[in-house]
Amino acid sequence: MKRAMSCPVAMMACVAVIVVTAAPAAAAEPVCAKSEIRLVNSMREIAQPYHANLEKGGRWFAAWAGLEHYVLQLNQGDSDKQISLMRLLLATNPRCTVFNVEPNADLVVKPMIDAANRSGAWIVTHWAHNEGLHPFDGNDHWIAHIAVDSLGAGAAISKLLVDAIGRTGGVVALQGRLDTDPARKRFAGLQQVLLQTPGVTVLDQQTANWDRTAAFPIMQTWLTKYGDRINGVWAANDDMALGALEALRAAGLAGKIPIVGVDGIPEAIAAVEKGEMIATVSSDAYYQGSIGLAMGTCVLTGQVPLPASWPKENREFYLKLVVISRDNAAQYLREPEPAAYVDDWQCDKLWSRSTGKAF
Amino acid sequence: MMPADHQGPVGSTPAATAQELRPWTPLLALIVLCLGFGLAEPGFATSENLWTIADRSAIPLILAVGTTFVILQGSIDLSIEGVMATSSLTFAMSVFNSRNGLDLGVFGLGLATLVGAGLGLLSGLLTTCLRVPSFMVTLGVWSTSAGIALLLSGDQPPLIKDPMMRALGLGRSLAVPNLFLVAVAVVLLGYVLQSYTRFGRYSMVIGGGEDLARLLGLPVDRYKVLAFVFAGFLGGLAGALESARIGLGHVDVGGGQMFATITAVVIGGTSLGGGRGGVLQSAVGTLTLAILTDGMVFVGINPYAQKAVQGALILLTALGATWPLRHRLRIVK
């Protein structure tokens, strides 16, 4: 029985291997007609401002580029689903499909890359992925990974925070979901800064899972525990920062204790403008939501050579971040015009916001 | 949700059964926890921190009261999170907010609770009319209402600008958090309903022996629907209050509340099989959880160990309650 089976199995395996290896080779030259190109934005949800803006960016680009096939895939925080949705979509017309992916967790990146390589679809990923994984290691359909320097972001806001409290005193830190890369790196950024400013100590740190409602009671507990020993609040994202802010408001301390966050969501910017927060960092969701699609389109329309031939630093690079503090908050308050991004979408300016290689 | 065979232990001594009906272990656990944390962290026992705990437990208390009636009847309500989300959005968009011109104030609160009650009504009718287990129905209603919330939320969650509502959510009256006052009121309401109205007593009866209740011609279905409506109503209230606190209508406003609430109710000693327990027990359970969470933040325990500790606590309280009742013929599903 076994012996009888093993042979076909082996054959199948061969076939599979051939298919896998052949797929990219076969996909080496194709240039799709505009009408064939399908753009996909794969993200967690659209209830949060950050994600909503990702989605807007994508739609803006599709409209500007005159591509009618634009697909939005939401996984509602279910990593398994994010993978499944991609793979199922590839049932049709994979070769002309471009994925712009905000990974629900680091671990979804690899399977999605594999799916792309196998089917011949094209994919750009954001934020972070498991270590030891690179577009330029034979992943020809993984156009690029646009990393966010979470450590830098964490450090940037931390600097502003310690300066704001006069480089001395105690701060409390709200961490994101610890099983995500940004959460760890941003906190590392804080620790890095604190090494240089021995005057400032972290009184306490907890995770609030990126969540505003979770941050609120934790902040309350800290206020009762440390009282006025808290000179500043560090949050790994704006949502938690705003949760903490409400807790301060409840204690009548809104605006009296400096808060920093990351993401640059409108509310946070408003808070910064009002002086209730002192800073946030924006990775520009509109840009993240569109640039991957732009890259893919440029590749498929043949306006840039196939990624395989790109220099490494163009395949995996850091995205420029904007620190928003009181002095420049005003200009980010309003929603930007699509036109503002047209320049970034030009096939010769795809890397205009790169701050260097991320590997 | 689970079928619990109410066949008492063979030759059960009254003592045992009495114990089964009012286990003191939950209250004990609560006290032990307080003492434990109090000794571990002097700052814990301060009145200020107790008010923080009160504030933290307000929303869970409201949810627990509603869920208790459903569970007393032997059903289950998984839809809490969805209901909260929908009502949160309804609330945020009907009081003075950043999205539209509406400014209904208190009526916004009413509207939100009505929406909650409506969803509860839906669950109730579906279970009783289609005779689908509440487990499946409320699972579906959860997803559906979450979807509705998503639609309402659009791309910019509506901010609540109504100062009165913010005050309700954040303010305190004589050092007591307003939300806690609301929660206490709800618990009292729940207690009165449970022990002084047919709704409450029949919930007990239905949980104790639904087919007997039907045989005796009680309008079982009506009271089942009522329980879901009440749970939905309080779910809606909780959703609205939570968003009054955080200042916006938010889809994830109830994140994690479903398991938390059921856990609290169970820790309190209300049987998932129905017919045993009550509002006060659930309140105790909720406070236990709140103190546990707060205390662990206070002594700085790794947040992930917290989940484990909660689990262990469930087991211990259950052990304490059921160990004396073990019997060779006691059927436990």
Next chain:
Amino acid sequence: MTPASPTDGIAPIASNDRELRSYAGQAARRFAPLAVLIGLLSALAAIEPSFLSPYAVNVLADESSVILILATAQTVVILLGGIDLSMAAIASLASVLIALALPAVGPSGIVGVLALATLIGAVQGFVHTRAQIPSVIVTLAGLGMWSGLALTIAKTTIPVTAGYFAVGWLTRSSFGVPNSFSVALAALMVLAAALHLLPFGRHVYAIGMAERATLLSGVRVGRVKILGFALTGLFSGLAGLAMVARTSSGSPTIADSLLLPSIAAVVIGGTSITGGVGGLGRTLIGTMTITVLRVGFATIGLDPAYEPIAYGVVVIAAAALTIDHSKAHIVK
């Protein structure tokens, strides 16, 4: 003397129901789950033909595999009249341990992890039967403890740095069928065979229908139950394994989102949540239905915002169509 069960006096009513129930209706009920699945598939295919393309079906099969593994063991426990809420948590824990074990000790580590998972399940079963705590509470506690443990062991995603080959084969296909699915299906069939050919299976159904009578027939009910929960443990481990294969990493939250779908799969298949009635064939169908529901709407290009609503509606509708009322005249 057995003290009054409130239901004692009413038995004849139940027997009346039984007399009244129509056997034609019975037959209809039998095939309702399948009908629902077929209806759903054809509806989706009508809108998006590629949904039934060999490739898509292949992907669907692959997607269903993990839920299928979870639902399979869950079915046994539900047939026993209990439930296991801790499966997803154990699966996540297993994924973490496997991801750690593969580089460290190689493939043999997998065996160890599976053994551990089985033990965990058995222990839960033991506590449930010995302390006579309802399974729903024991496993709710387990849910907390195991995921808490997983999160403390691995604060984050753990990529499989070495030894992936040991699980990688699961992601490939043989004869055009994804191996993960073949494995899950095989597991289901083995268990189905056990339920029909071994005394164990006979005991499971008997306990689910009438635990007392079974106990008084000299069946060691406790053992059977513990075995059942050991199975959920083992299969949770397998699910974790499959997740590691799929994502080439382990994560303390990796399987959490699959708990309710896997239970829903059992119920939608038509297995009575009160125990004793149903089977693994039904669960196979139920799993397919749930999988299609999870990803189907997105593929037909339904606006994602409406997806949860559609999901909820269809779940309830499916349940209403597939659940067999004639067996249990009380619905909770």
Next chain:
Amino acid sequence: MTVPVLRVEGLSKSFAGVRALDDVSIEVGSREVIGLIGENGAGKSTLLKVLAGVLRADCGRIIVRGTPISPANVAAAATSGIGIVFQEQALLPNVTVAENILLGHERRALRGGFYDWRKFYALAAKQLDKLGGGISPSALTATLSFAERQLVEIARALAIEEHTRHEPIILLDEPTSMLDANGTETVLGQIERLRRRASIVFVSHRLDEVVRVSDRICVMVDGRCVATRNRATCSIADLERLMLGHKLDAECQQQAPSPTLGPKVRLSVRALGRNNSYRGVSFELHAGEVLGIAELAGSGGESLCRTLFGVERADAGEIVIDGQPVRLREPADAVRLGIGYVPAERRLEGIVGGLGVRENMTLAHLDELRRGPFIDLAAERKLVKSWIERMHITTPTADTPAQDLSGGNQQKVVLGKWLIGRKLKILILDHPFRGLDVGIKAEMFALIREIARAGLGVLLVGDTVEEVMALSHSIIVMKDGLVSGHFPASAAKPSRLQVLERMV
């Protein structure tokens, strides 16, 4: 006789083919007490359940004060003035006594939609006081003793008076069967009191009671009302004859065959005791012997049986099987030692209703039917088929769900479940004839004698003294948990009276 308040015309009811009621017609006059007697399974309970709206009759009419009714449930029956005390208690364990008594009639204790507990308890107390039982209306029902719960049941029926304008019709289904002397007296006293304002149908297996309180006595046999006697014109003796006349000749008269006892002692019990059930029970059961336990229900015999099957733990004494002292932790242990048990509660503990006859009959001995690890289905089918024939079990197929069989055939299945076992040495029969129609009962009698002849030891707790005396070689009489009389096989057969006087 006065105008009938309740008239029953041609009532019939069958369960899965077995006729429980066969064209029954009776009349109950106002303020009249009708005694309903008959063997278990004669249809008394069924009749009462139909009248009370628990069951629907297949055909026939129920006429209350000239208006035909067909109550859909107990509440509906109550509105037309019919209240019932169930034989098996139907109380909610998790609520107060008061709530159980007033269930469905709380309205009168509400003030503005809210419970006025003082009034509530007062109303309930009023009912309880009629029984004088000193039960607190605010007590949790589950905390009451069985007898107390029985009184609560009765109080609930008495409450009917309050709910109806007319004089109530109260159905009492063996209200005294579980009560001690005092309890019984109170209940009978109640009936005496009630008869001044209510009509009563009173079922009891204690003829003396019936004769004492009833105006007329209706004798039921096999679902038919075979005779109606006025109290004045009947004696216990001829009631008995009417009740089990033919059977007196059929079985009860023909005494058990003179003991062909093997010398082998199968089971010997020494000073066995269990906290509040029974004490100091000792006896020996020989191979081929049928040992009958005669008792009024609740005197400890049943509990003793359950102990010997490992269901209940004994606190004192020892159990010796074939010379070996044994510990029985759970029924499985007993089964492995070759003990079989036919429980009194067939529906709850005897059969697995949803499983087929075949699965039920082999449930206890699957290990003996294995080929390798698997169940040898072929062998199983063959074995079951042979036993179905041998025991004359009437069932459509071997795979028909046991719950669809008639009570008698279900009982045969339960019995067969044990007989199938190869290692069976001791068979414990706990009220094995409950609710069986006469035909089946006779067959069971024969079967049991055959089993004994085959060298098994049989321990029997019967419903009636007749059963016990007809089947047993030796008889133990139990009263209040103690052995009040022991008539070993060696000694002369005791008279019915000898046994009875030790029972009460």
